[in-house]
Amino acid sequence: MNTIYVPAFAAFGGSAFAAISTIVTGWVTRRRRVRERHHAHAVTKREKLYRSFIEEASRLYAEALISDKSEIPALVNLYALIGRMRILSDDEVVHAAERAGRLIIETYLAPNTSFVDLPGFMEEMDPLREFGEACRREMHAIPSR
Numbered sequence: 001m002n003t004i005y006v007p008a009f010a011a012f013g014g015s016a017f018a019a020i021s022t023i024v025t026g027w028v029t030r031r032r033r034v035r036e037r038h039h040a041h042a043v044t045k046r047e048k049l050y051r052s053f054i055e056e057a058s059r060l061y062a063e064a065l066i067s068d069k070s071e072i073p074a075l076v077n078l079y080a081l082i083g084r085m086r087i088l089s090d091d092e093v094v095h096a097a098e099r100a101g102r103l104i105i106e107t108y109l110a111p112n113t114s115f116v117d118l119p120g121f122m123e124e125m126d127p128l129r130e131f132g133e134a135c136r137r138e139m140h141a142i143p144s145r
Contacts, residue, residue: 039142042088043142046088046089046135046139047139049089050093050135053081053085054128054131056078056081057097057100057101057127058128060075060078060104061103061107064104064105064108065112066113070105070108075101078101082097082098089138090134090138092134092137092138093131093134093138095134096134096135100128100131107127
C-alpha cells in the first residue's frame with residue numbers, strides 16, 4: 001500500500017468518527033428527554049387521579065355521615081376512579097382506596113351523625129389517611145429520571 005494514502009484515510013476516519021459520535025450523542029439526549037417527559041406525564045396523571053379520588057371520597061363520606069340516602073351514581077364514579085388506579089398504581093394504593101370505598105358504604109349504612117356526635121368521631125374523621133400515606137410512599141418510590 002502506498003504511504004501517501006495513510007493521511008487521507010486517517011482524516012476520513014476522524015471525520016467519520018466525529019459525525020457518528022455527534023449522531024449518537026443527539027440520539028441519546030433526545031431519548032433521555034422523551035423518557036423524562038413521559039415520567040413527568042405519568043406522575044402528573046397519578047396526581048390528578050388521586051386528587052379526584054380524594055375530592056370525591058371526601059364529599060361522599062361527609063354526605064354519608066349525615067344522610068341515609070346513598071348517591072349510587074357518585075359511588076359508581078368513585079369505583080371508576082379505583083378502577084383507573086388498578087391500571088396506574090401500586091397494589092398498596094389500590095387496596096387503601098378500596099378500604100376507603102368500603103368505609104364510605106358502611107357509613108351510609110350506619111346511623112346518621114349529628115354535629116354533637118362529631119367530637120367522638122375525631123379519630124375516625126380522616127378515612128383517607130391510609131390512602132394518602134400509600135400515595136405518598138408510592139410517589140416517593142418512583143425514581144426520578
